[in-house]
Amino acid sequence: MVKKVVIVGGGIAGIYVLRNLLARREDGLDLTLLKRERSGWVSTCGLPFALRGWYEIKRTEINEPKFFIDQGVDFRTETEVTELNLETKTVKIATGEELAYDYLVIATGRAPSVPEAVANTELEGISTFNNEDDARKIEAAMAGAENAFVRGRGIIGLQAAVAFASKGLKTTVLGGPPSLLPASLDPDMGDIVKKWLEEKHGIRFILERKEITAVRGEGGRVKSVVIGDGEEIPAEVVVIARGMRPNVRLAVDAGIATGDSGGIVTDSAMHVRRGRGYLRDVFALGDCTEVIDGITHRPRLSQLASTAVVQSKVVADNIISDIRGEPSLYSISEPCLSPTVAEIGGLLVGSVGLTTEAAARAGIKTLSGTATKLVKARYFPGAKPLTMKLLFEAYSHKLIGAQMVGESTVAERVNELEMAIRAGMTAEEIRNTERCYDPSLSLLIDVTIDATEKAIGITPVY
């Protein structure tokens, strides 16, 4: 018997559920994906680099809708879902059409919180930066612009700012105090990023508790923003990239539970909760859901493509198993550590686990060590410094967080330290770890060992 799977949302989360289901080649699967944007499978994280001119926006579209349609998927773009009805097991779209489902997958993503003064304007040149449609709007606004303004000091905000600055726009970033990328970096580490962006890219930062209070325009286009109770900053391009919140309206209207984080609550198999129980046939994943933190064991948001990809395998496996009448063996046995990495104007920024502030909020006492060291022997070309900060739980000495900034090797080190956190490795164990060594590639005693030794009060022998 044919089973209908309807996926709401075509970001990484929705697309990866679709791709996993297609890869399973299960007979009798009827697949529908409904998305609001115009494209197929887009590498959203590649968009900021397109604005920097590294390649065209089109290049980030890995597959057009046709790719999926040709495989028999009812792949609908520019389609707005207006209602999920869990009683009748139908999804209603803006045209009024209702689509029946056997399995519903909610992958509605997230959206920035738009300040009131911005939400109420009709001026062109102002945009969020959430998808490929936004990228096209921003690209259009950049043409001929001389000034840019970014609201938000997270990865997307900073990557947008770098794109503007590298195209010669005078760029201002407004974010809260005290420093950049607070979800990933402690202030001392965030300040390294700030200094880099000020010095190498001429970006101005306003890190104060201020909001955009007005936007002013001319001929229907934005010309400046006013912040707090006074300063007016010229800007022909304005990007809002702050306060990313899960898109949960459809889910909430359907009676699905959300948590304190604002995200949809799921069990370990990504089933949603409604009333007292989890629903066998309704799944949620990606930026719209909350996850269980791997260290605090409490719910939070993750909102990373890398988290969604792991969840997508769980969803696909549970759907297939349910269809077959077999128990699924697949749940998320590993709680979330949210490893992140970002290239921000030539500086690579990485983190995994808790920041000092996040640990304190969770009542976890920490020891920390910070070290700066070249990534390989100084007599080799490309021997650039990397600064690493490691956080250990003060009693057990277990690694609970890592932050780093440098010009190379950051992504791989984040993955390494994620393994160390998952493994519950202590500072003493990490200190005793052999590090693979070739002077043209690495150091015999590298920055990880130095930062670890500092955290436990040992002077590193470099």
Place this chain on the structure above:
Amino acid sequence: MVKKVVIVGGGIAGIYVLRNLLARREDGLDLTLLKRERSGWVSTCGLPFALRGWYEIKRTEINEPKFFIDQGVDFRTETEVTELNLETKTVKIATGEELAYDYLVIATGRAPSVPEAVANTELEGISTFNNEDDARKIEAAMAGAENAFVRGRGIIGLQAAVAFASKGLKTTVLGGPPSLLPASLDPDMGDIVKKWLEEKHGIRFILERKEITAVRGEGGRVKSVVIGDGEEIPAEVVVIARGMRPNVRLAVDAGIATGDSGGIVTDSAMHVRRGRGYLRDVFALGDCTEVIDGITHRPRLSQLASTAVVQSKVVADNIISDIRGEPSLYSISEPCLSPTVAEIGGLLVGSVGLTTEAAARAGIKTLSGTATKLVKARYFPGAKPLTMKLLFEAYSHKLIGAQMVGESTVAERVNELEMAIRAGMTAEEIRNTERCYDPSLSLLIDVTIDATEKAIGITPVY
């Protein structure tokens, strides 16, 4: 009361014990280091790159002897130790002088097995490649040479071969069957390296059970080598870099135990064994010792600078604790996994844990998965492929080995997978691991996940 520490050997192992002791700034320590070579602290692993012309040999001398002498160390170069007397607690050197010790550290390193036909010749142009003195000999022989011959297909042999080939010498490497770097790589992975070196560097490989049976010369200099029962290969430079064996003669003569591996036996605090017990005041570390394998839990050789560096901390800590009359808390709690990485003519080769053959020898059944993938999104510059092979224990699915070849990110991935092995992570856990993602730096689902999924029979969704 002054305590005398005598360190025999000035390679990485000996130097790092010295440096750790110096860093502890313990009062009343009288430090002596005796080494055969002419230099101070040399980055031996940097020498092959000097032969390629990346920098001068001198550049690999990180500190001259004066650096240590100025800190009050009796640092003696060109000094041959002839006897260790554990009864009188003295070390005799070639001049006949006897030095008393309270703590003796044996760091006598290793040496290649030199074929008989080579050992018996006086011809110039033939050398081992074990230290800076050897490097100078080889450099001298390279001047004006047109042909080079390398006996040995390990890291040192191949790096020497690349140096010769990149200087325009017609280069031949003789090693046993079936493939390159057998200590680190399975034959399928070793063949990738072989093909690279043949195609990019024009190196000829003879991988057969043959030995050098004669060397022929002219005017006191080598001109050719004869292998097996016939072929004569022109060579004005010959390097012997095979069958590295621990230098244990001094230790054995002093009654210190060695194991089946040929290395000195130690306890977890690096004390040597003599008769039935371990000696509180005699330590051994580095290439001359055997280690306990982290997976098989059986003794073997490691012979890596990275292993010696971890051991050096243990030795220094145990000496200081013993002097203070305190119990040392420091032993090697983590058995050895020997992560390795090497740059071999532009190709990076890495490994950690067991190869398929080493696993089979230890009676361990394996599952393996191999995948090739770009290290980052294909629309970014420098997106080069990396091939990874992962080995899992067949019953528990725990990771027990990783091998990789590629043009970047290898060192950091080796360290990551070392953490995963130490942590006892299973294929299923690794498959569920979030990977930090920025398309300019990494992939959402990277080669590690693909290789893992293949090992357990799942088709990767790329």
